[in-house]
Amino acid sequence: MASATSNGGTTGNAGLADPLLVSRDHGSTKKQVGPKGKYWEAADKVERRAAKESGGEDGRQLLFRTYKVKGTLLHPYRMLIFIRLIAVLLFFVWRIRHNKSDIMWFWTMSVVGDVWFGFSWLLNQLPKFNPIKTIPDLVALRQQYDLPDGTSRLPGIDVFVTTADPIDEPILYTMNCVLSILASDYPIDRCACYLSDDSGALILYEALVETAKFATLWAPFCRKHCIEPRAPESYFEQEAPLYSGREPEEFKNDHRIVHREYDEFKERLDSLSSAIAKRSDVYNSMKTEEKDVKATWMANGTQWPGAWIDTTENHRKGNHAGIVKVVLDHPIRGHNLGSQASIHNDLNFTNIDVRIPMLVYVSRGKNPSYDHNKKAGALNAQLRVSALLSNAQFIINFDCDHYINNSQALRAAVCFMLDQREGDNTAFVQFPQRFDNVDPSDRYGNHNRVFFDGTMLALNGLQGPSYLGTGCMFRRIALYGIDPPQWRQANIAIEGTRFGSSIPFLDSVSKAINQERSTIPPPLSDQFVAEMEKVASASHDKQTGWGKGVGYIYDIATEDIVTGFRIHGQGWRSMYCTMERDAFCGIAPINLTERLHQIVRWSGGSLEMFFSRNNPLIGGHRIHTLQRVSYLNMTVYPVTSLFILLYALSPVMWLIPDELYIQRPFTRYVVYLLVIILMIHIIGWLEIKWAGVTWLDYWRNEQFFMIGSTSAYPTAVLHMVVNLLTKKGIHFRVTSKQTAADTNDKFADLYDMRWVPMLIPTLVVLVANVGAIGVAMGKTIVYMGVWTTAQKTHAAMGLLFNVWIMVLLYPFALAIMGRWAKRPVILVVLLPVAFVIVGLVYVAVHILFASFVPI
Numbered sequence: 109m110a111s112a113t114s115n116g117g118t119t120g121n122a123g124l125a126d127p128l129l130v131s132r133d134h135g136s137t138k139k140q141v142g143p144k145g146k147y148w149e150a151a152d153k154v155e156r157r158a159a160k161e162s163g164g165e166d167g168r169q170l171l172f173r174t175y176k177v178k179g180t181l182l183h184p185y186r187m188l189i190f191i192r193l194i195a196v197l198l199f200f201v202w203r204i205r206h207n208k209s210d211i212m213w214f215w216t217m218s219v220v221g222d223v224w225f226g227f228s229w230l231l232n233q234l235p236k237f238n239p240i241k242t243i244p245d246l247v248a249l250r251q252q253y254d255l256p257d258g259t260s261r262l263p264g265i266d267v268f269v270t271t272a273d274p275i276d277e278p279i280l281y282t283m284n285c286v287l288s289i290l291a292s293d294y295p296i297d298r299c300a301c302y303l304s305d306d307s308g309a310l311i312l313y314e315a316l317v318e319t320a321k322f323a324t325l326w327a328p329f330c331r332k333h334c335i336e337p338r339a340p341e342s343y344f345e346q347e348a349p350l351y352s353g354r355e356p357e358e359f360k361n362d363h364r365i366v367h368r369e370y371d372e373f374k375e376r377l378d379s380l381s382s383a384i385a386k387r388s389d390v391y392n393s394m395k396t397e398e399k400d401v402k403a404t405w406m407a408n409g410t411q412w413p414g415a416w417i418d419t420t421e422n423h424r425k426g427n428h429a430g431i432v433k434v435v436l437d438h439p440i441r442g443h444n445l446g447s448q449a450s451i452h453n454d455l456n457f458t459n460i461d462v463r464i465p466m467l468v469y470v471s472r473g474k475n476p477s478y479d480h481n482k483k484a485g486a487l488n489a490q491l492r493v494s495a496l497l498s499n500a501q502f503i504i505n506f507d508c509d510h511y512i513n514n515s516q517a518l519r520a521a522v523c524f525m526l527d528q529r530e531g532d533n534t535a536f537v538q539f540p541q542r543f544d545n546v547d548p549s550d551r552y553g554n555h556n557r558v559f560f561d562g563t564m565l566a567l568n569g570l571q572g573p574s575y576l577g578t579g580c581m582f583r584r585i586a587l588y589g590i591d592p593p594q595w596r597q598a599n600i601a602i603e604g605t606r607f608g609s610s611i612p613f614l615d616s617v618s619k620a621i622n623q624e625r626s627t628i629p630p631p632l633s634d635q636f637v638a639e640m641e642k643v644a645s646a647s648h649d650k651q652t653g654w655g656k657g658v659g660y661i662y663d664i665a666t667e668d669i670v671t672g673f674r675i676h677g678q679g680w681r682s683m684y685c686t687m688e689r690d691a692f693c694g695i696a697p698i699n700l701t702e703r704l705h706q707i708v709r710w711s712g713g714s715l716e717m718f719f720s721r722n723n724p725l726i727g728g729h730r731i732h733t734l735q736r737v738s739y740l741n742m743t744v745y746p747v748t749s750l751f752i753l754l755y756a757l758s759p760v761m762w763l764i765p766d767e768l769y770i771q772r773p774f775t776r777y778v779v780y781l782l783v784i785i786l787m788i789h790i791i792g793w794l795e796i797k798w799a800g801v802t803w804l805d806y807w808r809n810e811q812f813f814m815i816g817s818t819s820a821y822p823t824a825v826l827h828m829v830v831n832l833l834t835k836k837g838i839h840f841r842v843t844s845k846q847t848a849a850d851t852n853d854k855f856a857d858l859y860d861m862r863w864v865p866m867l868i869p870t871l872v873v874l875v876a877n878v879g880a881i882g883v884a885m886g887k888t889i890v891y892m893g894v895w896t897t898a899q900k901t902h903a904a905m906g907l908l909f910n911v912w913i914m915v916l917l918y919p920f921a922l923a924i925m926g927r928w929a930k931r932p933v934i935l936v937v938l939l940p941v942a943f944v945i946v947g948l949v950y951v952a953v954h955i956l957f958a959s960f961v962p963i
């Protein structure tokens with residue numbers, strides 16, 4: 109697969125020749141300048157030349173490419189930002205000078221709103237001055253780190269997966285995630301997978317055991333035939349995937365066998381629940397002395413230490429001991445999975461490595477008297493357990509609803525960490541989040557491309573992208589709160605007060621700092637397992653630095669942004685890694701209610717961060733100024749919604765008999781508004797060009813911001829106010845991954861909106877606008893002959909605004925329609941009907957009044 113141009117540095121595009129990275133038109137005569145060539149050009153020519161001449165500063169080659177936006181696009185983009193800034197300032201001056209309005213309080217509010225809009229626009233726009241795209245050079249990595257004898261010098265990686273529930277988060281997804289990790293293209297003895305189960309359910313442990321067995325078949329199959337993606341569910345769902353392996357003759361047969369085995373594996377997963385229940389009944393009838401206590405039993409005849417099916421004290425979700433079970437030991441000690449041997453006989457795996465990486469089940473201890481700190485708490489427990497076992501230099505974490513979509517992804521992240529330029533200063537490498545269950549028209553803006561491909565590339569040109577929760581590789585010591593090399597003190601005190609009281613753990617920290625790496629974990633004695641369970645116990649990190657200066661940050665609804673902020677604040681940088689075949693892929697909520705709950709959590713978390721000690725204005729002493737501006741934007745943006753809501757409701761003024769103007773002279777005002785709004789979209793248009801996203805992406809983003817601004821964001825603000833008053837944080841409501849009952853329709857969830865209170869303002873805005881347009885039409889009929897031209901223009905301009913809001917709320921209107929929305933044309937008919945009815949009612953009322961109450 110690796111092609112001829114493997115020698116990094118001879119041409120501008122060497123290394124990009126890896127088929128997983130090049131753009132479709134690679135190989136054409138036109139000069140290649142990057143994966144989305146048109147608007148990007150190489151930004152590292154000088155560095156590359158120097159590196160080549162000196163053979164690399166310290167003998168290391170450059171492992172990633174840097175691209176900047178071409179001047180032809182970047183200059184007008186920057187220019188427009190500047191021009192708009194001036195236009196906005198002029199607009200403010202004009203408004204203040206012409207402080208004439210029919211409703212002064214509303215005028216004052218709207219001036220405050222405009223100032224806020226201008227300010228938050230600036231916060232959003234300024235950090236986008238210099239977007240940078242960085243592309244890993246896998247060929248160079250291979251050349252330097254893979255040795256001719258088949259071994260490798262690549263560093264160790266501990267891969268974390270978190271799950272919170274076997275029902276809400278279907279086991280099949282979680283196990284697919286695990287399989288994609290176990291089969292990933294990375295040295296098998298340098299990679300270990302840890303599954304954190306926050307439900308403490310035996311079924312997840314047993315599913316993991318089944319997965320380990322199936323992996324002995326799946327992983328070699330993937331390696332032999334270069335399968336992509338290596339999550340079986342997604343792989344088998346594809347229609348006739350392209351074959352790119354080396355054994356096409358054997359592929360058909362192998363594929364058939366593995367597919368059959370996968371189906372059986374799924375059946376085994378399905379039957380686990382009843383098997384465990386049955387087995388437990390048998391053991392309970394045989395072994396338990398106390399009649400009412402019904403334990404849940406493991407296959408080996410011992411009681412499961414976690415949550416039981418019949419819950420009792422100390423054996424329920426939220427109250428059980430810490431559990432660490434090594435499902436597959438390090439490959440050097442061999443696997444004991446004999447049962448698969450017979451199937452292996454049908455498949456020819458000669459010359460294929462049949463080993464699989466280490467696999468560990470972790471369920472941290474829980475106790476009602478301690479806060480568990482949601483996902484952050486789970487990740488920190490994994491961090492400690494893995495430190496005792498594999499203590500890899502790098503960590504990568506996945507949500508259970510995401511999987512590795514490109515088997516080279518782990519290598520890609522490592523490229524940034526090992527690069528001679530900023531490698532040692534790089535704390536984390538974030539990948540974009542991609543989703544494969546989203547409806548084709550992306551009604552609720554789940555793809556979020558403007559953010560993942562615009563905002564993040566922009567930050568990449570500063571101190572680096574923020575941490576986004578999943579698909580992010582960390583340097584272990586950066587997570588521990590250690591400073592980057594240039595600021596690091598010679599002797600770092602590794603104290604129990606900061607890192608917790610486990611001596612083996614403290615040892616592991618000093619080893620990690622001193623880069624003493626042994627990739628082989630110690631043998632699993634009872635005492636050692638007990639130590640691992642101790643560091644995963646409910647109380648272990650209390651009264652320590654965990655969740656504050658160490659590990660993922662606690663006391664917040666969203667641990668991600670704030671953890672990234674803490675690390676950036678210490679002076680580390682981060683990198684954004686985009687790949688031509690998306691590195692990871694996951695599931696997004698395509699149900700409006702679920703989607704909004706997710707947004708409430710995110711925006712609520714943002715506000716919580718603003719009011720915490722990690723406030724971007726005061727925290728993080730080594731943070732880059734523009735990076736700080738960006739973090740400030742990320743924490744205050746929900747406030748914008750209050751003003752948007754105010755504006756969105758202003759069409760109610762149509763319902764008032766008198767003509768009221770928020771600002772006089774009105775025409776001038778509207779023209780100003782149009783100009784500065786239009787400029788936002790022209791800038792947005794240039795932005796989507798360099799970000800490589802479509803108008804639809806951009807448009808969905810706008811629409812969803814409007815929907816959020818009338819529902820989720822004000823809710824988050826309200827939460828925050830309550831939080832400040834009562835000190836109660838936002839509840840982490842795991843995003844539902846269950847699909848609606850209709851299994852024939854892949855997107856059934858789309859039509860299944862549940863009404864929740866936060867949707868009321870959106871509905872009010874929608875109704876107010878429909879009503880306003882109807883009344884406006886009625887007024888036009890009634891006053892046609894009476895109105896002056898100026899009045900007519902004003903009415904038209906007001907209506908323009910109404911229509912704009914309606915267009916922005918279009919996805920919400922579809923959501924209300926439920927299944928009817930399968931034919932959106934109905935809405936196009938229904939809305940005008942509604943306008944006409946309201947209009948006619950207005951006219952009728954007017955006539956009625958006119959005949960009874962002579963004016």
Ligand SMILES: O=c1ccn([C@@H]2O[C@H](COP(=O)(O)OP(=O)(O)O[C@H]3O[C@H](CO)[C@@H](O)[C@H](O)[C@H]3O)[C@@H](O)[C@H]2O)c(=O)[nH]1
Binds near residue numbers: 271304507576665
């Ligand atoms: O007490 C908890 C709660 C959640 N999780 C895990 O957290 C992950 C994210 O939960 P999910 O409900 O899927 O949230 P999303 O809204 O889809 O997640 C996005 O938003 C989160 C922050 O709110 C980030 O942490 C995620 O990485 C990001 O993908 C899942 O693996 C859960 O199993 C736990 O392990 N323990």
Ligand SMILES: [Mn+2]
Binds near residue numbers: 509695
């Ligand atoms: Mn998720």
